[in-house]
Amino acid sequence: MLAPPQNWWKPLSRMERSWVIVAFVWCLVLTIMMPLWFFLGRQNVPVTTYRVTQAEYFESVNAFVEEYQVDTLQGIPVVEPPPGSDVYLLARQWQWYPVLKLKKGEEYRLHLSSMDTQHGFSLQPTNLNLQVLPTYDYVAKIIPTQSGEYGIICNEYCGIGHHIMTSKVIVTE
Numbered sequence: 702m703l704a705p706p707q708n709w710w711k712p713l714s715r716m717e718r719s720w721v722i723v724a725f726v727w728c729l730v731l732t733i734m735m736p737l738w739f740f741l742g743r744q745n746v747p748v749t750t751y752r753v754t755q756a757e758y759f760e761s762v763n764a765f766v767e768e769y770q771v772d773t774l775q776g777i778p779v780v781e782p783p784p785g786s787d788v789y790l791l792a793r794q795w796q797w798y799p800v801l802k803l804k805k806g807e808e809y810r811l812h813l814s815s816m817d818t819q820h821g822f823s824l825q826p827t828n829l830n831l832q833v834l835p836t837y838d839y840v841a842k843i844i845p846t847q848s849g850e851y852g853i854i855c856n857e858y859c860g861i862g863h864h865i866m867t868s869k870v871i872v873t874e
């Protein structure tokens with residue numbers, strides 16, 4: 702008497718069947734969108750990675766600063782490299798070095814590496830996030846699309862001064 706009836710299930714009603722079909726089709730759409738968006742979405746930063754020693758990277762950054770420094774901001778050099786060139790940014794506890802000044806609409810090869818531990822490059826207010834690791838030189842092709850000042854914050858906890866590890870990228874017309 703307590704057991705369910707033999708055929709407790711009933712065929713799907715029209716409404717329920719429609720929703721199952723809608724959900725199934727949507728699953729297919731999302732599955733197809735994943736690889737499609739990888740190629741068409743222009744959301745992935747093209748990144749190449751090289752091995753580098755901290756000393757080598759430090760040398761590249763210093764040569765870069767020496768060649769293109771135009772100003773100083775709170776003791777940190779402001780560097781304006783020519784469009785299309787290699788741009789070096791160094792992360793260390795707890796500073797980004799140097800401050801970059803770039804031109805809108807021009808492509809740059811942005812190099813990122815760390816002198817000590819893992820840091821996270823996060824460009825505000827855009828949604829650009831890159832890992833910064835010691836002994837790896839990450840090269841991202843970037844084209845600034847809007848002029849103005851962008852903030853950089855470290856979004857990977859890197860020690861007691863993590864919260865003061867901020868900087869900016871200046872983009873001119």
Ligand SMILES: [Cu+2]
Nearest residue numbers: 820855859866
């Ligand atoms: Cu950091």
